[in-house]
Structure formats: C-alpha cells, structure tokens
Amino acid sequence: MSWSVEYQDDQQNVHLDPIVKSVSWSGDIKQAARKLVVELSNTGDQREIYMTYKKGGELRLIWDEKLELFRGVLFADQLNSKGQMTLTAYDENIYLTKSKDTKIFRNMTASSVIKKLCGEFSISTGEIQDTGYVIPKLVFRDKTLFEMMVMSLTESQKQNGEWYHLTSREGKLQLLARKEQSVKWVLENGVNVLDASYSQSIEDTKTQIKVAGGDAAKKEISAAAKDGELIRRFGVMQHLEKPEQSMTKSQMEQRAKQLLADLGTIEDQARIDCLGIPEVISGSCVYVKESVTGILGGYYVSADDHRFERGNHTMSLTLSATDDIPRMEYKEAKGG
Numbered sequence: 001m002s003w004s005v006e007y008q009d010d011q012q013n014v015h016l017d018p019i020v021k022s023v024s025w026s027g028d029i030k031q032a033a034r035k036l037v038v039e040l041s042n043t044g045d046q047r048e049i050y051m052t053y054k055k056g057g058e059l060r061l062i063w064d065e066k067l068e069l070f071r072g073v074l075f076a077d078q079l080n081s082k083g084q085m086t087l088t089a090y091d092e093n094i095y096l097t098k099s100k101d102t103k104i105f106r107n108m109t110a111s112s113v114i115k116k117l118c119g120e121f122s123i124s125t126g127e128i129q130d131t132g133y134v135i136p137k138l139v140f141r142d143k144t145l146f147e148m149m150v151m152s153l154t155e156s157q158k159q160n161g162e163w164y165h166l167t168s169r170e171g172k173l174q175l176l177a178r179k180e181q182s183v184k185w186v187l188e189n190g191v192n193v194l195d196a197s198y199s200q201s202i203e204d205t206k207t208q209i210k211v212a213g214g215d216a217a218k219k220e221i222s223a224a225a226k227d228g229e230l231i232r233r234f235g236v237m238q239h240l241e242k243p244e245q246s247m248t249k250s251q252m253e254q255r256a257k258q259l260l261a262d263l264g265t266i267e268d269q270a271r272i273d274c275l276g277i278p279e280v281i282s283g284s285c286v287y288v289k290e291s292v293t294g295i296l297g298g299y300y301v302s303a304d305d306h307r308f309e310r311g312n313h314t315m316s317l318t319l320s321a322t323d324d325i326p327r328m329e330y331k332e333a334k335g336g
Contacts, residue, residue: 002064003278003308005038007074007087009057016040019050021084022309025061025070028318029282029302032146033094033168036061036070036087043083053077059089063278071171091168095123096146103148105138110152110164113138114175117145126172133159136245159251161258165283178283183298187274187317188289194314195273198293206239206263207231211252213243223252225260239263268321269302270295276306276313288319297321 005016005023019040027034036059042049053074061070072089079085099121105113111131118125123145133156140148146166153164163178187193208226239259247255272288272295280286284301299319306315 003069003313004062004065006060006062007053007057008060009054012051014051022307023061024305024307026305027282027303029165029300032096032166033090033092034070034072034281036072036089038087038089040085040087041083042079042085046081046083049079049083049085053087059087067278068170069278071168092124092171093146093166093168093173095121096149096166096173097144100142100144101140101148102142103138103140105135105140105152107134107136108138109134110149110156111175113152114149114166114173117148118173121145124172126169126174128173128175129164129177131156131160131164131175132162158255158258161261167283183285183287185277185280185284186287186289187272189291192275193272193288193290194275196270196288196290196293196295198270198290198295200269201267202234203267204263205230205234205237205266206260207234207237209239209241209256209259209263211241211243211247211256211259213247213252221249221252223249223256225253225256227260227264230264265322270299270319272317272319274315274317276308276315278306278313280304280315280317281306286317286319295319 003023005020007014007016016038019042021039021041024037025034038059042051044050055074057074059072059074060068063069070091072091073094074087074089075094076088077085109131111128115125115128131153135152135155138152138155140151149166157163164175165178167174167176189196207230208224210222210224212220212222241255241259243255270288270293280301281304282301285298286301287298288295299321301317302320303318304315306313
C-alpha cells in the first residue's frame, strides 16, 4: 500500500510525492475539521524553490492510488532559507469555526438548522440525515456556526437519545447518525502496538440527575434519576439542569434518564501508538489487547494522528470507552 499528496490551485495540479519528507494527518471527534501537515523540501540547490503554493489552494492525501483520505484548504505555510517547507491544510469544515452570527430558529430540527446555516454561508453539503426531534426555539448570540450546530445536535440528543456527528467527505459537509459499530480492527502488543498507556477517572461522573423547571407564576416541577449501584460505590454526585425551554413532567423524566445514561460513566481513556491503518480515525471503533497496561476490549477513537514518513505509516490514537461525540450545552441568549 502507498500514499501520495496532491496540490491543486487555479493554475496547477501537482503530485508532491518526490519532494515530500513526511505527512501528519490528524483529527479529534470534538473538533470541527481534520488537519493535514505536509513537510517537504522545496528546493534542489538551496538557491531557488521548485514552486509556490497559494493560500486557499487544495491539498489531498490519497491512499493506494484510489482512496481519498483527505481533501482540504491550504491555510498556512512556512519556508526556511534551506528550502524546507511546511504546508498546513484543514478540511472544508474549518469554515464552521471561521464565521460568527446571531440567530433565532423556531420549530426546526437540528438537521434543518444545519442545512439552513450551510445555505446561508455557502458551505457545500453532502448527505444530511434527519435528526427527527423538532426543537421549539433556539436563540444564539455571537456563536460560531460549529457552536450553533453542535448545540442544536446536543438539544436533539437530550430528547431522543440519538447521536449524530459532523464530518467532511470530498469537500462536502456530512451529518451522519452514529450507529453501533462492529469492530473491524484489532490492536495487540507484539503484533501492531508500539506503545500504550491507560487511565481511569470519576472526576466528572454523576450518580444522580435532577431536572427542574417552572417560573415564578407556576409551581416548580422536577424529575430525577439515580443509579443506586454508582451511588453505593462512589457516593452522591448530582447534576442539576434547569432547561431554558418549557417542558412537561414526562419530557423532564426522559431528559433526566438520558442525562444519567450520558453522565453516569467512568472516564476510561487509553493512548496507543501502533502501525497505521488508514480507515482508523476519530469516531472509529477498535479492539485492543495490551497485556502490560491491561487494556482489553472495544474502544472508540476520540483523537488520531497518522504519520507517513520514509515509506512507513504509524498512528497515535486516543481511545475512550464511551463514544465522545462533541456536546455543547445550550442556554438561550438574552433578548431572544
């Protein structure tokens, strides 16, 4: 298997492989865009450079001559006096973080909010799956497009428990449902694992939930959910939520139940350095067998960094026992 890097602007389309020294291709499930960093030698005699690269040009990373791993926009470059150069590109979802606005949305699904924002800000879209739940009202003040989208998805998930994630494919934003994944890749010491570390924490664990609502003119209504086993083991650690939206008792009970499922977990994180697998990126699921640290079982990849250098492909993965879809809590902006 081989990899190659292509650069394209309005005047040229060039394979950079002969001058590329190394490539880093990375992502994090909580970040809007994936990143590509290409290190290359842009001179043969240290007097003149081979070519110039335009900000806004396009970089692609191709695997085995047919699989496009990355397509993105050149945002930065750096060149020293010896002709050694670094190009930094992000996929098209980077534009979600580059614009802020103030918006009000009424009676719309999160997927409809995303479609509307993409249309207004000229962001190309691919598949946008329907998130289902109609959110009564969302008021955003001075938020990035990414913040608005993730807050909308978080509000939707609280009601129906369905996870969706934003990604970019072939230069187009995609909104896809997070489905139960079957493990396709096994990482094992003595086979493909180069190094590993492991940690657990209950610092952010919640063992019971209270959702409270109402206003001065109405009697407060509330709903609660608790995990008796977690309380026995770790004590009472309560999360309190006061929804901005008016909610019925049954809606509060559903939200409390969903919040307990989300927050009543032990943070379980592992880091693995191993031989590279191009399909394993943030959001993937892998099975790990590492005898020294005791890492055993299925894990989600929450962050990844693939490195291509001298014909070798390695990757560093941050793994989590829970599917760390980005969450941003919504609070209605004043004046909405």
